[in-house]
Each structure stands twice: as C-alpha cells, then as structure tokens.
Amino acid sequence: MQIEQPGFAPGPRRIVIVGGVAGGMSAAARARRLDEQAEIVVLEQSDYVSFANCGLPYHLSGEIKDRDALLLNTPESLGAALALDVRTGSRVTAIDRAAQTVSVTTADGTYTLTYDALLLSPGAVAVRPPIDGLDHPAVHSLRTIPDLDALDEHVTRLGRDRARAVVVGAGFIGLEAVEALVARGLEVDVVELADHVLPPLDAELAPLLADELRAHDVGLYAGVSARAITPGTDSAVDVALSDGTTLSADLVLVNVGVRPATRLALDAGLEVGPTGAVRVDADQRTSDPHIWAVGDAVEVIHAVTGAVGPVPLAGPANRQGRRAADSMLGRRTTPRAPVLGTAIVRVFGLTAAVTGANQRTLARAGIPHEVVRIHPGHHAGYFPGAEQIHLVASFAPDGRLLGAQAVGRAGVDKRIDVLATALRADMTADDLAELELAYAPPYGSAKDPVNMLGFVAQNALDGTTPQWHPTDLDDVLADTLVLDVRTTAEFDRGHVKGAMHIPHTELRARLAEVRAAAAGRPVSVHCGSGVRSHIATRVLLADGLDARNLSGGWLTLTAVRPDLVA
Numbered sequence: 001m002q003i004e005q006p007g008f009a010p011g012p013r014r015i016v017i018v019g020g021v022a023g024g025m026s027a028a029a030r031a032r033r034l035d036e037q038a039e040i041v042v043l044e045q046s047d048y049v050s051f052a053n054c055g056l057p058y059h060l061s062g063e064i065k066d067r068d069a070l071l072l073n074t075p076e077s078l079g080a081a082l083a084l085d086v087r088t089g090s091r092v093t094a095i096d097r098a099a100q101t102v103s104v105t106t107a108d109g110t111y112t113l114t115y116d117a118l119l120l121s122p123g124a125v126a127v128r129p130p131i132d133g134l135d136h137p138a139v140h141s142l143r144t145i146p147d148l149d150a151l152d153e154h155v156t157r158l159g160r161d162r163a164r165a166v167v168v169g170a171g172f173i174g175l176e177a178v179e180a181l182v183a184r185g186l187e188v189d190v191v192e193l194a195d196h197v198l199p200p201l202d203a204e205l206a207p208l209l210a211d212e213l214r215a216h217d218v219g220l221y222a223g224v225s226a227r228a229i230t231p232g233t234d235s236a237v238d239v240a241l242s243d244g245t246t247l248s249a250d251l252v253l254v255n256v257g258v259r260p261a262t263r264l265a266l267d268a269g270l271e272v273g274p275t276g277a278v279r280v281d282a283d284q285r286t287s288d289p290h291i292w293a294v295g296d297a298v299e300v301i302h303a304v305t306g307a308v309g310p311v312p313l314a315g316p317a318n319r320q321g322r323r324a325a326d327s328m329l330g331r332r333t334t335p336r337a338p339v340l341g342t343a344i345v346r347v348f349g350l351t352a353a354v355t356g357a358n359q360r361t362l363a364r365a366g367i368p369h370e371v372v373r374i375h376p377g378h379h380a381g382y383f384p385g386a387e388q389i390h391l392v393a394s395f396a397p398d399g400r401l402l403g404a405q406a407v408g409r410a411g412v413d414k415r416i417d418v419l420a421t422a423l424r425a426d427m428t429a430d431d432l433a434e435l436e437l438a439y440a441p442p443y444g445s446a447k448d449p450v451n452m453l454g455f456v457a458q459n460a461l462d463g464t465t466p467q468w469h470p471t472d473l474d475d476v477l478a479d480t481l482v483l484d485v486r487t488t489a490e491f492d493r494g495h496v497k498g499a500m501h502i503p504h505t506e507l508r509a510r511l512a513e514v515r516a517a518a519a520g521r522p523v524s525v526h527c528g529s530g531v532r533s534h535i536a537t538r539v540l541l542a543d544g545l546d547a548r549n550l551s552g553g554w555l556t557l558t559a560v561r562p563d564l565v566a
Contacts, residue, residue, distance in 0.1 A: 014039040015328060016102060016115035018092045018264070020049035022314045023295030024121030025073070026321030027328075032082045034329045040084050041113065043104060045091035048145045049075060054314060056148045057173065060155070061180035070145065095268035097288055117290060117328040120265060120278065121321070124258035124296035124312050129168070131254070133229030138236040139252045142177055151253065155184050158250050162187060166239045166249040168226045169256040170197040172345045175209070177253050179348055182216055189219035189247050191226050191239070193256070198345065201405055202358050202392055204373075204470065204552070207559045208407045212350045221245065226254075260297040260310050273299045275309035282336040283327035284320050292328060294320035303338035303423065304357040304402050305365045311339045342420045349409055353416035356403030356423050362394055369394040369402055371469065372456045373552030375529040376449040378411025383441035390555070391415065391449055395457045399428035404453070411449070418450050429457035456530070465537050466548040468524050470560035477564070481518040483525045485536040486554065490528060494558070494565050504532040511543050518545065526550035526557065 015031055015038055017024045028042050042049060050073035058064045075086035093110075094103040101112045126141050128134065140151045155163075165181045167174050170192035181188050190197070190213065196206035197213065197220065213220050225242045232238040235248040260277040271279045271287035277299040284292045296312040298320070316339050326333045344353035362369045371394050377386035389408035396402055404419040406412045422432060432454030439446050447455070459465040468476055473496070476482060482496050485504035495501065500517050502510050504527065514523060523545055527533035530553040540547035550557060558565060 013116040014041065014114065015117045015119065016113060017042045017119045017121060018102065019121035019123055019295070020044040020086070021051065021053065021121070021123065021295075022317035023123075023321040023324075024119065025050045025078075026318045027119050027121065027292075027294060027325045028078075028084055028321075029082055030322045030325035031329060032084060034325065034331065036083075038329070040082075042078075042084055042086045043090040043092055043102070043113075044086065044088045046144065046146070047088050049073065049086050049088055050078070051145055053143070056142055056145075057176035057180045060142070060148060060152055060177070061183040063183075067148075070148075092264060095264060095291070097268055097291070100290060115290070117292070119321075119324055119328065120286070120291065120293040120297065121295045121317075122261040122264060122297050124310070125261045126255070127257045127259055129226070129254065129256050131168070131226050131229060133237070134254065136229055136231070136237055136252075138250065139229060139254060141254055142173060143255075143258075151251075154251055155181070155186070158186070163250045164189070164235060164248055165251040165253060166191060166226075166247050168239075168252065168254045170194075170220075170222070171199065171255065171257065172343060173255045174253075175345055175347050177255065178213070178218055179346070181251075181253070182218065182348075186251070187217065189221065189249075191221045191224060191241060191247075193223070193225045195223045197222060198347075198352060200341075200343070200354050200358060201352055201407075202360070204556055204560045205352065205390055205392060205405055205407045208390060209347050209350060209352060212348050216348050219247075221247075258296065258312050262297050265293065265297070273308060275299065277310040283333050284324035284336075285327060292324040294324050301338040302357070303340050305361060305367065306338075307365070311341055313339075313341070313343065315342070337424065340420055340423055342416065344413055344416065350407060351409070351412040352405075352407045353412050354403075354405045355416055355420040356401070357394065358403055358405060359392075359394060362402060367402065368397055370397070370457065370460050370467070371395075371551060372453060372460055372467075373530065373556050374449065374452050374456055375552070375555050376452055377445065378408060378449070379443055380441040380445050385410075387411065389415065389449055391453060392552070393419065393453050393457065395429055395461060397461065399430060399457065399461055401427055401429070401432065411444075415449050419453075422450075429454045429461060433458055456534075459534070460551070465534050467551045468548045469551050470557045473557070473561050473564060476524045480522040480524040481514070483514060483523050483536070483540075485525060485527050485533050490554075496526075496557070497564060504536045507536050507539055511539075514540065515543075515545065522546040522548065524548055524550065527553050529553040529555055 052070045055070050078084040078086045091105045092102045163186050165186045165188045167190045170190050197209050228240040229237050236250045239247040265278045273279045278293045280298050295317040342355040373392050387409040391406045393404040394402040437448045460467050482499040484499045484501045491501045525533040525537045533549045537547045537549040
C-alpha cells in the first residue's frame, strides 16, 4: 500500500538531506533505492559525509591500520553508485518553512536551495564541561575525522618515552580511548565524575572494569571532576581535580558526552522536547509535515521506562533513516520500535555490554523489579578455556525481562544480543528458561547462561528460592543469621564478619546447629556464586527455617561491600 504524503507533486521531486554519516546517508541510500527519479541532495558541513565514527579509537590504537578504511563513502562513490548529489563543505544556516528552502553557506558564498522533502540529520555536539583551560592545544576530543587526525598527530609527536595522558570521561568512547592511548605507549589516567567507570553499567559490575584498568597501569579517579587545565612545569599541562589532586599530562582527551545539535531546528520553529531533542512522530516526521529528522538530534522512547529523550547510537540512527525515507516517499512504514539502548565496549581483555534498563534507572522510574545475578562459564566448564561471565538481569514481578548487563572475557556479546532480542519480544523468565540455543562444548553449555538467568529468575519470582541482595548486608547483619556454605579454604581466604560457617555438603547433618544459632531469626545464606547456597537454602526451607539466598554470592558481595569482609 502506498500513501501520498504532503509536499509531493506527481513527477520528479527534490529531497534535501542535511547531514550525512549514519542517519542521513541511510535515508539517502534508501530513498534512491525506492525512487530512481527523485533528485536527492545531501548537504554536509564537514569534508566527510560517510565515515565510521565508532572505528576512530581503533585507528588511534593502530588496530585499524589504514585511515581510509574509516571513510565508508565519498561524494564521488555515492554519486557513481546511487546518483546522489553530495555536497561537502556545505553548512545549512537557515530553513524557510513557508518557501520550503534552505540557506547554504560554502567557501564560495551562500545560496538558497528548494526542497519538496527535507530531512535533518545534524547529529550531536560534544558537551563542553565547565573546565578552565579547555582551549589549550594539548586538549583534544574524539568524535570526527579531524579530531582523530589532530589527536593522532599529537600522540605521534610525543613518541613513547613516558608521555602521559589524562582522559576525562570514562564512558564508552572514553574507555576505548584509554585502551588506544595505552596501546600507543602512553601512561594514562582516567577521570570520571560518576562514582564508577562506565556509568550506564550497574555499580556492582564496574569494579571488574576498574581492576582491568589498574592491571594495565591506568590511574583511575572516580567520583571526582576535572576543574582546571593549566600550563605545566614538567609536562604540557597540569589537570586539577575536585579532590585536590593534580595530574601532569602531555595530552588531555575530554569526552564527557554529547547533546543534540538542534540549533537549526529551533531557529526554524520546529517542536523540541524538554531534553532539547527534536520531537518526531512514528514516521520520523517533525512538527512540519514537509520536514523529517533522524539520529542523535531526535527524541526516542525508551522501551522499558517509557522515558523520552535522545539516544546517540548508530543502530537506531540507521533504522530511523530508512524509516524516514519510506515515509518521505509515501511508503508504508514499519512500526517504530522503542529504543533499548543496547551497547558494548571492550576494555583491554574484558567486554562489558548492556541492554534495557539498569537497576538505577528502574529505581528512579519507580518500576518494581527483581534482580538476579549469575557467574557461569561462557562455554562448557569441562572444555578447556571456559571464561566466567558476570551476568545481571532485572525482571518485573510478572516475569518480564527489563534489562540485562554482562562483563567477561568471552561470550558476553552473544548473551547480550540474545537478551536484547528477548527484550524486544517482551519475553519473560519462563521464555528465557525455554530458549533453544546452539550448544556444543566449545561454544556454550546445554544450560546456556541465558537459560540459567531464566531458571534463577523463576525461582526468585515464584518463591522457590527467596533472595537477599548485597545492598541488604547491613540489615542482614542486624536482623538475621548469615550462613556461609563455602568450603573451609574459601572461608579462610575471606568472609563476612560474624558469619556462621558450615560447608553445604555438611549442612543436612548440622541443621540443629543452624537452628540454635538462628534462634528464630531468618537465615541469610551465601556461597561463592549463588549455586551451592541455592541448594542450602532449599535444605533450610524444607526443614522449616526462614531462609534466603544471596543473589550473585560472594563474587558480587565483595564487589559491592568490600568494607565488611574479614
């Protein structure tokens, strides 16, 4: 079914696209595939209309050897393959909605271009934090090809003789940049305002990344901000932190986030939401029926919380571009799916990945949820090379999956992709338990970690195995008996102060001791990862005791509450 949309007369029409890269170029390519007669003009203010933004840190590190590999298309290649009129170095300065024109400024002057349909894909701009001295030549960002070139040239000049770098911002790009700079031989410190690296990650998983950074001699300063960058004595600059620390650096890289680039839309009177992003409908159409918008500058709906705001990810931008092209050309569009925010990052030998809502987001939104934590191997334990995955997931009381996160050295991407698909399909713990996933010893287990998440969630949600959580430890110590069912060797290496110790293999024969020690109180059980303590909890419940199992076990507890370990 085809529906004629406003702004199109029969015959040739002109589509003008402002901004290239992910959203704009996806729209341009799709529009051409749908309509061979349309005139399609792409206006890009930089010299690079189509490049792999996410690949920038990996060229900086040297893993992507050829810089030109990042340049996915050029005006010439797009003209030859798709008959697109791509004009780089062309900045759109104004939109006249009544006349349906845009004003374009180039090195040669200014001209006006008419449109039948206009697509805005301006992207985002780097947030400029309130740090004195950001204009010092030693300070860089990493979002564009020119940024990469300037940073790479600076690093090359420094050489490998104990040069120092400070990276401000430990988000996805910041951590990738840390790894790249270390690979180039620099000594690196990273500064993060949040209380842990990679703020979208749940706090209990972040210590794994922190340990990996320290293992590669990266200095970590979390919970503090950079206040000022001043000329240094023994290096290019000194970076003053909010806690009084001063870091010397030959190079500073600032990546603390982005904000929607919406000045053009605002000046044109298009509707913008409270987060500053352009408001669009399900077809990516703005408040003007002849103007569409996509990418980092537009509002999206978060699938779990329903929150509205920008999500600067390449995947959603590409899909939005395709949808906008369909809409501009009168095609039936697929339903717009809310955004899950699925993302992944490599931090040296570790991988961290997220999808859906994390625990903090769910708590702020007031969404009831149960958290389950497991630490399985990424493939069969009896096959050589099994690596542990630290996997956390949140479920609604009715069993629906709400979000998941994972950290590990192998198998993380596979599980998060499955869980992202499960989220999109509105799957429950029961569905995860029954998923049929590929199994052979080198690749997985007969009970895949995704299945195990479902099993554990089922037990927690239906009351088979009541849980307690690491954040409950103060109340647990005050009001319950803590029972450690690990081996004696594990207990001796470290334990919760005041915990009773009975290995789980001895528990059935020593139930009277537990009952006497509990003296009518609930029993809070834990082991290393939650598996043995699940068995112990079932034994205690069968004996009539009020027992519950620590979600994630000792591995999670020591990450969250190292202060209460003897």
